Amino acid sequence: MSEPILDVRDLSVSLVGSGPPIGAVDRVNLTIGRGEVFGLVGESGCGKSLCALAIAGLLRQPMQVTGGQIMLGATDLATIPQRQMRRMRGDDVSMIFQEPMTALNPLMTVGDQIGEMFVLHRGLSRRAARKKAIEALDQVRVSSPERRINAYPHQLSGGMRQRVMIAIALACDPKLLIADEPTTALDVTIQAEIVELVLELCRAKGTAVMMISHDLGLVARICNRVAVMYAGQIVEERASAEIFNHPSHPYTRGLVDALPRLGRRLERGQRRLTEIAGVVPALHEFPEGCRFAARCPRVTSECTAASVPVTQLDGGGIVRCLHHV
Numbered sequence: 427m428s429e430p431i432l433d434v435r436d437l438s439v440s441l442v443g444s445g446p447p448i449g450a451v452d453r454v455n456l457t458i459g460r461g462e463v464f465g466l467v468g469e470s471g472c473g474k475s476l477c478a479l480a481i482a483g484l485l486r487q488p489m490q491v492t493g494g495q496i497m498l499g500a501t502d503l504a505t506i507p508q509r510q511m512r513r514m515r516g517d518d519v520s521m522i523f524q525e526p527m528t529a530l531n532p533l534m535t536v537g538d539q540i541g542e543m544f545v546l547h548r549g550l551s552r553r554a555a556r557k558k559a560i561e562a563l564d565q566v567r568v569s570s571p572e573r574r575i576n577a578y579p580h581q582l583s584g585g586m587r588q589r590v591m592i593a594i595a596l597a598c599d600p601k602l603l604i605a606d607e608p609t610t611a612l613d614v615t616i617q618a619e620i621v622e623l624v625l626e627l628c629r630a631k632g633t634a635v636m637m638i639s640h641d642l643g644l645v646a647r648i649c650n651r652v653a654v655m656y657a658g659q660i661v662e663e664r665a666s667a668e669i670f671n672h673p674s675h676p677y678t679r680g681l682v683d684a685l686p687r688l689g690r691r692l693e694r695g696q697r698r699l700t701e702i703a704g705v706v707p708a709l710h711e712f713p714e715g716c717r718f719a720a721r722c723p724r725v726t727s728e729c730t731a732a733s734v735p736v737t738q739l740d741g742g743g744i745v746r747c748l749h750h751v
């Protein structure tokens with residue numbers, strides 16, 4: 427891997443309320459190289475978004491970072507004050523979300539929202555920022571950018587809004603872009619265009635990407651390395667070709683088997699491809715031993731006796747399973 431830009435060590439996020447804290451993300455380790463495209467996958471509710479929000483300094487009560495370090499270069503994002511984090515967000519690390527409307531201000535034109543990045547982070551005048559906003563809109567392939575900068579978010583299509591959010595996120599050339607399911611809410615035809623756009627712009631700017639998705643197929647195709655998350659823990663992390671072709675953890679195997687492939691047909695009465703039976707446990711239901719045990723085809727009594735340590739794999743990477751292949 428190239429020089430690391432992000433080094434997350436033993437990150438824990440917990441729900442902190444009136445009772446004892448409830449762990450949601452459990453000692454997660456992640457390293458992303460400069461300009462690398464890194465994937466984080468897992469079903470809904472595995473803790474991917476909480477990891478992302480923790481890194482971007484956007485966790486909200488009752489969720490809190492309760493342990494570990496988030497090193498972006500020499501700065502530990504887990505401990506810096508909110509004011510410093512606000513400065514670094516946009517400048518060093520940016521995030522785009524599944525639903526752009528949650529991040530865009532409905533009362534401001536898209537031009538003002540993009541321009542604000544240049545005013546706040548680069549100290550440009552309003553007039554100079556407006557010019558840069560037009561260039562940024564052009565870069566994300568919004569046609570007639572001089573006209574479109576005067577539009578409000580609700581006047582644009584979902585795909586256009588996502589492009590605006592990408593323009594805002596990349597305006598100040600951050601070192602890391604976290605993309606949390608950026609295409610899930612979009613029409614299938616636009617999804618590939620948006621992913622390509624993100625990759626192309628980040629490649630040109632040397633920005634590393636952390637792509638979060640429930641779609642292992644997408645992530646394996648575009649990422650150098652992939653981490654698979656289950657019930658708040660990383661259960662496997664390897665080069666994406668390895669993960670895709672020789673999944674080591676039974677959960678990863680299940681995700682691969684659930685992918686649609688050319689020539690595979692649904693059996694009569696089967697609604698989806700081989701889904702992993704069962705559901706991700708809720709936070710207060712995490713079991714003592716392996717968290718995947720209740721759904722695992724390889725489970726034995728050892729799996730539920732004590733928590734499962736991480737094993738280094740011969741070809742590089744890690745897996746958290748007593749019966750990995």
Ligand SMILES: Nc1ncnc2c1ncn2[C@@H]1O[C@H](COP(=O)(O)OP(=O)(O)OP(=O)(O)O)[C@@H](O)[C@H]1O
Pocket residue numbers: 441450468469470471472473474475476477487488489640707708709
């Ligand atoms: N503010 C909150 N209060 C209570 N529980 C929460 C909160 N935010 C997240 N959780 C719980 O934490 C767990 C992890 O959630 P998270 O959103 O990180 O999952 P995810 O893998 O990103 O799923 P998705 O793809 O659906 O966003 C889930 O069980 C979720 O219900």
